[in-house]
Amino acid sequence: MKASVSQQHLAHGLSMVSRAVSPRSTLPVLANVLVATDGEDRLRLSATNLELGITCWIPAHNAEQGSITVPARTFVDLIGALPAEPVQMTLNARTQTLNVRCGGSNTDIKGIDANEFPPMPVPDLSDGIELKVADFREMIQQVAFAASAEEARPVLQGVMVTVNGNEISLAATDGFRISVRKSAVDHAPSRPIAVIIPARALSELARIAADGEQTLVMAVPNGRGQVIFHTKDSELVSQLIEGNFPDYKVIIPRSFKTHTILTTAAFLKSCKQAEIIARESNNVVRLSIKPQEGQPGQVEISAQSEQTGSAEVQVDATIDGPQMAIAFNVRFLREVLDVIKTPSVALECNASNTPALIKSVGDEDFLHVIMPMHLG
Amino acid sequence: MRKILHLDLDAFFCAVEELQRPELHGKPFAVGGRPDSRGVVSSCSYAARVFGVRSAMPMSRALRLCPDLTVITGNYAAYSQASHQVMDILRRYTALLEQISIDEAFMDLSDLPRDGRALAQEIQAAIQRECKLPCSLGVAANKLVAKIANDFGKSSHRGSGTYPNAITVVLPGQEASFLEKLPAQSLWGVGPKTGARLAEFGILTIGQLAQAPAGLLQREFGRYGEELALRARGIDDSPVVTEHDVKSVSQEVTFDRDVRDADRLHHKLRELSEQVGYRLRQDNLTASTVRIKIRWDDFTTLTRQETLSQTTDQDGVIYGTVLRLFDQLWLPEQRLVRLVGVGVSGLTAHVHQLMLWDTPAEKERRLLDAVDTLRARYGKKILRRGLEKPKNK
Numbered sequence: 192m193k194a195s196v197s198q199q200h201l202a203h204g205l206s207m208v209s210r211a212v213s214p215r216s217t218l219p220v221l222a223n224v225l226v227a228t229d230g231e232d233r234l235r236l237s238a239t240n241l242e243l244g245i246t247c248w249i250p251a252h253n254a255e256q257g258s259i260t261v262p263a264r265t266f267v268d269l270i271g272a273l274p275a276e277p278v279q280m281t282l283n284a285r286t287q288t289l290n291v292r293c294g295g296s297n298t299d300i301k302g303i304d305a306n307e308f309p310p311m312p313v314p315d316l317s318d319g320i321e322l323k324v325a326d327f328r329e330m331i332q333q334v335a336f337a338a339s340a341e342e343a344r345p346v347l348q349g350v351m352v353t354v355n356g357n358e359i360s361l362a363a364t365d366g367f368r369i370s371v372r373k374s375a376v377d378h379a380p381s382r383p384i385a386v387i388i389p390a391r392a393l394s395e396l397a398r399i400a401a402d403g404e405q406t407l408v409m410a411v412p413n414g415r416g417q418v419i420f421h422t423k424d425s426e427l428v429s430q431l432i433e434g435n436f437p438d439y440k441v442i443i444p445r446s447f448k449t450h451t452i453l454t455t456a457a458f459l460k461s462c463k464q465a466e467i468i469a470r471e472s473n474n475v476v477r478l479s480i481k482p483q484e485g486q487p488g489q490v491e492i493s494a495q496s497e498q499t500g501s502a503e504v505q506v507d508a509t510i511d512g513p514q515m516a517i518a519f520n521v522r523f524l525r526e527v528l529d530v531i532k533t534p535s536v537a538l539e540c541n542a543s544n545t546p547a548l549i550k551s552v553g554d555e556d557f558l559h560v561i562m563p564m565h566l567g
Numbered sequence: 568m569r570k571i572l573h574l575d576l577d578a579f580f581c582a583v584e585e586l587q588r589p590e591l592h593g594k595p596f597a598v599g600g601r602p603d604s605r606g607v608v609s610s611c612s613y614a615a616r617v618f619g620v621r622s623a624m625p626m627s628r629a630l631r632l633c634p635d636l637t638v639i640t641g642n643y644a645a646y647s648q649a650s651h652q653v654m655d656i657l658r659r660y661t662a663l664l665e666q667i668s669i670d671e672a673f674m675d676l677s678d679l680p681r682d683g684r685a686l687a688q689e690i691q692a693a694i695q696r697e698c699k700l701p702c703s704l705g706v707a708a709n710k711l712v713a714k715i716a717n718d719f720g721k722s723s724h725r726g727s728g729t730y731p732n733a734i735t736v737v738l739p740g741q742e743a744s745f746l747e748k749l750p751a752q753s754l755w756g757v758g759p760k761t762g763a764r765l766a767e768f769g770i771l772t773i774g775q776l777a778q779a780p781a782g783l784l785q786r787e788f789g790r791y792g793e794e795l796a797l798r799a800r801g802i803d804d805s806p807v808v809t810e811h812d813v814k815s816v817s818q819e820v821t822f823d824r825d826v827r828d829a830d831r832l833h834h835k836l837r838e839l840s841e842q843v844g845y846r847l848r849q850d851n852l853t854a855s856t857v858r859i860k861i862r863w864d865d866f867t868t869l870t871r872q873e874t875l876s877q878t879t880d881q882d883g884v885i886y887g888t889v890l891r892l893f894d895q896l897w898l899p900e901q902r903l904v905r906l907v908g909v910g911v912s913g914l915t916a917h918v919h920q921l922m923l924w925d926t927p928a929e930k931e932r933r934l935l936d937a938v939d940t941l942r943a944r945y946g947k948k949i950l951r952r953g954l955e956k957p958k959n960k
Binding site for chain 1: 853876878915916917918919920921922923924926
């Protein structure tokens with residue numbers, strides 16, 4: 192193998208794949224990045240932890256075909272320290288050593304035979320669904336954070352992705368909140384899709400699929416338990432999570448007593464202010480929703496901590512319905528308000544101990560349900 | 568130098584009863600359970616004490632000692648109200664108030680310029696004037712000596728048949744000479760068991776304990792031995808802990824005979840976890856950290872703790888964590904266990920995140936709510952876990 196690439200392309204490609212590296216695996220090759228020529232003008236970089244695999248292709252001049260795996264940490268640190276000049280890589284196949292030259296620097300890195308690297312599936316993209324990168328990335332950002340971080344129930348660590356006809360929907364829940372986002376797809380798949388994809392894999396996809404103008408293809412090959420996302424110059428393969436996702440649609444309330452409309456930015460800012468006190472006491476904030484006759488109402492957000500102190504923040508709101516006192520985990524409020532794109536947000540509730548709904552005003556495709564906190 | 572006061576209301580329940588029924592004044596009477604239902608004496612008048620009646624004694628025995636004893640079943644609401652009134656008076660002097668029980672409290676009055684005896688007299692007079700209740704006070708530079716001083720002062724009145732109304736002051740520097748002659752068991756943490764072990768080495772008084780070779784105490788009692796030696800010299804730097812500082816809840820048990828059987832230990836740990844959970848729920852608190860304590864038969868003591876991802880007041884969560892910690896410590900057949908304890912810390916006012924759908928945790932919470940309600944109404948023993956069912960006689 193003999194290849195020449197730009198230092199920036201190489202550094203960028205490594206930053207994409209290195210998140211899938213598994214540094215403490217019992218399988219040493221999983222701590223490595225696969226570097227392989229692909230034709231005459233592309234270099235392939237791959238990493239996998241067996242659950243998540245990421246590949247990207249960068250432009251290259253390949254004088255001689257070949258492949259090797261090198262320790263990710265050494266390689267990433269080295270490339271990051273090199274000047275922005277062409278990088279010459281030459282493999283000594285006999286010693287399995289990769290020689291890296293750039294500017295005045297000349298480094299030999301000991302590798303592991305590329306044959307030991309787990310084979311990445313060659314996807315059949317013909318039945319894939321084409322999605323706009325920018326749209327899908329927004330969907331992921333609006334949903335994936337609501338997935339659970341705890342390993343007790345694996346299905347809750349995933350995002351339920353369903354494609355039915357021309358509609359795609361993403362949903363995630365950790366048992367305390369649910370985030371759902373729908374969108375349209377141009378071409379309906381030949382059969383409906385319903386899979387649970389690890390939230391972490393989708394977050395990685397949102398990170399690497401940077402160019403919003405592009406499209407990506409999502410494919411779920413039959414019976415493989417995998418999902419593949421393919422863009423022009425990158426590919427992400429993830430194991431699916433098996434199990435039954437909670438039937439979240441029945442949990443979402445259909446009617447509400449108190450409807451409150453707030454300015455998204457003002458509500459978010461108030462939550463961030465209250466959180467400074469609330470984070471010291473279980474993240475609890477109390478919302479006092481106070482309608483006022485003949486004029487705009489107010490929402491008072493308050494937090495109290497035995498040690499730190501107390502805070503009260505007022506926000507103007509349009510309120511329809513009886514007044515309401517309800518407590519939330521302020522982090523849950525902040526996280527959903529962070530991903531709402533519309534200028535106004537609706538908060539709908541029934542009682543202090545039943546689920547509340549948060550939605551973008553003027554965008555029916557996104558909704559979020561939060562369970563309140565119970566104060567003893 | 569600190570100025571610590573220990574206050575104890577004299578025959579508190581009886582004194583409150585006398586306020587409501589003046590005809591009881593000077594008569595032998597006791598507050599407690601009925602003799603026919605195996606009741607015990609909660610509090611007895613000083614006139615009854617002359618006959619040898621003591622608290623915690625079976626009421627039937629008290630009646631044998633003093634056949635004229637009037638038995639009163641007690642009005643706990645009135646006692647609680649009177650106690651609040653007294654504690655409010657104490658709070659005028661300091662916010663550093665540690666209430667130990669309904670009729671006992673420590674105060675840290677180090678910031679007040681007047682000397683301890685004058686303050687004690689003023690407090691005693693104020694309680695007499697405003698609540699018409701007698702009390703005794705101990706004054707010293709630390710909690711240990713203040714409490715022992717007060718116990719000593721009260722007991723000097725024994726046999727008089729009247730309320731002691733004692734004030735006992737131990738001046739700084741005189742702790743050791745004050746304690747010297749007292750029996751070793753007057754010290755905190757020296758119960759009958761430790762007392763008997765000390766007696767084996769000829770240590771009967773606190774003075775002898777203070778003179779005991781450090782090596783002996785350390786060999787016999789491990790790290791606890793050092794603490795004993797310090798206490799015997801009247802040294803104690805434990806602070807007065809106000810109610811708001813309650814930082815942990817714990818329960819522990821010392822076995823009558825040391826235990827090696829893991830099943831028995833599991834069983835006891837579950838019981839302790841349930842007691843801790845109950846306390847948390849009663850006080851409307853949740854905890855973020857669970858701790859286990861094991862003392863081996865050689866007195867070496869280990870503690871391990873784990874911080875939870877969500878705060879809890881649930882018996883099951885506490886026990887589950889305790890069991891995990893226990894398994895990390897336990898090597899079968901390794902050693903005998905003398906004591907086990909379960910504790911929680913990181914306490915905050917009870918709040919919990921509601922769930923969108925029913926989970927085992929939610930069901931458990933509702934079950935415990937129901938159990939707690941029953942226990943509050945009918946007593947703690949009304950309900951037990953199936954596996955704790957007492958064996959057939």
